[in-house]
Amino acid sequence: xxxxxxxxxxxxxxxxxxxxxxxxxxxxxxxxxxxxxxxxxxxxxxxxxxxxxxxxxxxxxxxxxxxxxxxxxxxxxxxxxxxxxxxxxxxxxxxxxxxxxxxxxxxxxxxxxxxxxxxxxxxxxxxxxxxxxxxxxxxxxxxxxxxxxxxxxxxxxxxxxxxxxxxxxxxxxxxxxxxxxxxxxxxxxxxxxxxxxxxxxxxxxxxxxxxxxxxxxxxxxxxxxxxxxxxxxxxxxxxxxxxx
Numbered sequence: 020x021x022x023x024x025x026x027x028x029x030x031x032x033x034x035x036x037x038x039x040x041x042x043x044x045x046x047x048x049x050x051x052x053x054x055x056x057x058x059x060x061x062x063x064x065x066x067x068x069x070x071x072x073x074x075x076x077x078x079x080x081x082x083x084x085x086x087x088x089x090x091x092x093x094x095x096x097x098x099x100x101x102x103x104x105x106x107x108x109x110x111x112x113x114x115x116x117x118x119x120x121x122x123x124x125x126x127x128x129x130x131x132x133x134x135x136x137x138x139x140x141x142x143x144x145x146x147x148x149x150x151x152x153x154x155x156x157x158x159x160x161x162x163x164x165x166x167x168x169x170x171x172x173x174x175x176x177x178x179x180x181x182x183x184x185x186x187x188x189x190x191x192x193x194x195x196x197x198x199x200x201x202x203x204x205x206x207x208x209x210x211x212x213x214x215x216x217x218x219x220x221x222x223x224x225x226x227x228x229x230x231x232x233x234x235x236x237x238x239x240x241x242x243x244x245x246x247x248x249x250x251x252x253x254x255x256x257x258x259x260x261x262x263x
Contacts, residue, residue, distance in 0.1 A: 041106040043107035043119075044201070046104070046107075047208075048207075048217075049211070050103045051208070052104075052156065060145075065142055069135070071138075072137075072141050072142070075096075076133075077089050079133075083127060086131040087127055089131055090127055093108075094106045097145060104149075105148070107148045107152075108121065108124070111124045113195045114197070117200065118201055120147075120148075120188075120192060121144050121151075123147050151191075156212075158183075158187065159208075159212040159213075162183060163180070163209075171260070173254075173255050177213075178244075178248050178259035182243050182246075182247040185202055185238075185246065185247070188201055189202070197234055199232035199234070202232060203224055203225070206227075207220045207224045208220075210223060210224065231246060247259075
């Protein structure tokens with residue numbers, strides 16, 4: 020059970036501005052790794068959480084600013100309760116959502132409305148985001164190079180992992196607006212999972228993608244393969260052999 024989920028006004032006034040610490044695209048893998056943060060949302064807790072969030076929904080007819088403040092406050096509240104991983108609850112698909120994978124939320128103008136339904140959608144979105152993180156963890160475990168892999172083997176595993184993760188993100192986002200942002204984040208998280216330092220992972224991914232993916236455009240398989248190969252070569256110095 021959550022217990023007391025009161026939301027004093029002074030708390031919400033102090034959390035209306037989202038910073039990079041609560042922006043999912045900028046979070047390190049250590050902040051979102053499901054194995055580090057237990058999460059079990061049973062029916063009773065979900066009901067209580069829904070009631071608290073419903074009490075935060077702005078009045079009918081509120082403008083964009085009030086809707087944006089609501090999203091920011093909910094994000095801060097969920098992150099404080101469950102961990103920073105929760106701030107990705109509203110990283111939704113398409114232009115309104117910023118190119119994420121969440122489907123139970125769209126954007127402030129379309130998703131903030133009647134309190135009960137708005138709160139229910141927030142909780143559903145939180146669960147959906149958590150499911151995505153747990154799916155990524157499983158994929159990372161399957162795709163990571165073995166600890167004993169030599170440079171050539173590591174290069175092959177990195178190239179294969181990159182192409183598969185790019186494809187997964189592309190499929191889940193529909194390659195809609197800004198989908199490549201989530202792709203960049205997922206690849207950075209994967210490299211961190213394999214032991215590459217955060218800055219090294221970010222630099223390697225930025226170099227490999229280098230503006231080559233576009234909104235509303237499904238990349239050719241040859242382009243995806245090229246990104247995977249470039250990333251592997253950058254990190255190992257060896258061009259991966261191919262058997263797939």
